[in-house]
Amino acid sequence: MRIRAPHTKMAFVGAVVVLAIAEVGLRVLGSALPDPVLWPSIEADIKVEQMNQPAYRPTSVVFMGDSTMESGVDPSRLHEFGVEDSSYNAALPWSTPLSMEVWFGEVVRPLLDPEIIYVGLAPPSGLNIREGDVLYQGLLTAIRSQEQSWVGAFAGWSELYKKRTLVRDLPVIFRRERVVELGLISTLGFQTGYLRGAIAAAEGGVPAIENTNRQMSEDDKAALERLIRSAAEAHVQVVLVVEPFPCPAEAGECVGRFLSSTFYRGLEALANAQEVPLLNAMQEPWPDGLFVDDRHLNAAGVDRFQRLVANSIADLGSG
Numbered sequence: 001m002r003i004r005a006p007h008t009k010m011a012f013v014g015a016v017v018v019l020a021i022a023e024v025g026l027r028v029l030g031s032a033l034p035d036p037v038l039w040p041s042i043e044a045d046i047k048v049e050q051m052n053q054p055a056y057r058p059t060s061v062v063f064m065g066d067s068t069m070e071s072g073v074d075p076s077r078l079h080e081f082g083v084e085d086s087s088y089n090a091a092l093p094w095s096t097p098l099s100m101e102v103w104f105g106e107v108v109r110p111l112l113d114p115e116i117i118y119v120g121l122a123p124p125s126g127l128n129i130r131e132g133d134v135l136y137q138g139l140l141t142a143i144r145s146q147e148q149s150w151v152g153a154f155a156g157w158s159e160l161y162k163k164r165t166l167v168r169d170l171p172v173i174f175r176r177e178r179v180v181e182l183g184l185i186s187t188l189g190f191q192t193g194y195l196r197g198a199i200a201a202a203e204g205g206v207p208a209i210e211n212t213n214r215q216m217s218e219d220d221k222a223a224l225e226r227l228i229r230s231a232a233e234a235h236v237q238v239v240l241v242v243e244p245f246p247c248p249a250e251a252g253e254c255v256g257r258f259l260s261s262t263f264y265r266g267l268e269a270l271a272n273a274q275e276v277p278l279l280n281a282m283q284e285p286w287p288d289g290l291f292v293d294d295r296h297l298n299a300a301g302v303d304r305f306q307r308l309v310a311n312s313i314a315d316l317g318s319g
Helices: 008-032 042-051 067-072 075-081 097-112 126-145 150-157 166-173 177-187 193-202 218-233 254-259 262-274 299-318
Strands: 061-064 087-089 116-121 237-242 278-280
Touching: 042 097, 061 097, 067 116, 067 299, 075 087, 075 299, 097 116, 097 126, 097 218, 116 218, 116 299, 218 237, 218 262, 237 262, 237 299, 262 278, 278 299
Parallel strands: 061 087, 061 116, 116 237, 237 278
Antiparallel strands: none
C-alpha cells in the first residue's frame, strides 16, 4: 500500500507551528541565553561594537584581511615601530576580497573614515574559499537584517532570528551546496575547528607555497578592483599586502618560486593596473620558527611583520 506524502498545505502549517513554538520558547527563555550574535562571527560582533565607539572615529590606518592579518598586527604596539597615526585592526578570519568589499563599504569606511587601508591577501586554498563564502554570505545577511525592509522588520521583532538560529542562516546555507555543512554548524552556534581540520587533512597538508599556483578567482579579482575604486572615490589610499607564510630559505628557492607564481604575478598586475602600492612580505624567506602553525605568526614573526608595515606607513607619509 502506497503511503501518500503529506499535503503541501499541511506541511506548511506544521512548519509554521514549529517556528511559532520556537519563537515563544525563545521569548520565555531569552533572558537566560547568551547575547545574540548579530554578525556572522563573534569577532565581527566585537569589532563593530568597538568601531561604533566615538574614540575610534576617525582612524587614520585600518588593517583588513584574514586571520593572518588579524593576529599579525597589534595597533597598540605600532608606536614601538615609530607609527604615530591612529590605527585599528578590522581583519576577520577567512576574509576574501568578496567579503572585504562588503566589510569595507558597509562597516569600516562609514564607521572609521580611514585615510589608509591595508588589505591582506594570501594564496587561495580550497579551505579559505569555502569558509570565505560563508563569511561573505553572512555579512550580506547581517547587513540586510538592518535595512528598512521586511527582513529588517522581522529581524527587529523575532527572537528566533536574533539568536542566530536556522531561520537567520537560511540565505547562507542554501546559497551554494558546498557551504551547507559549514552553514549548518555555524547555525547551531558551534565552532568549526574540527571541520576545518578535517578539510585541511583531506587536502593533504599542502604547504602554502603550493597554493600559489592557484590564481585569484574572477569574482575575487572583480571585488578587489571594486574595493579599490570605491576607496579612491572616498579618498582612501589602498595598500595591497601579501601576507607572510612559512617559506624557509633552504626550501628549494621558496621566495623565487613565489615571485614567479601565478598568484603573485596576477596580484602584481592588478596592483599596477589599479595604481596602488603592493607591500610584499614574501620578498624575503620566512622560517618556520616565526610561525605557530602553517599561517599564523608567533611573537617574533609579529614583530618582523609589524616592522614591515610601519616602514610602509612611514613611506606613505613621506611620499
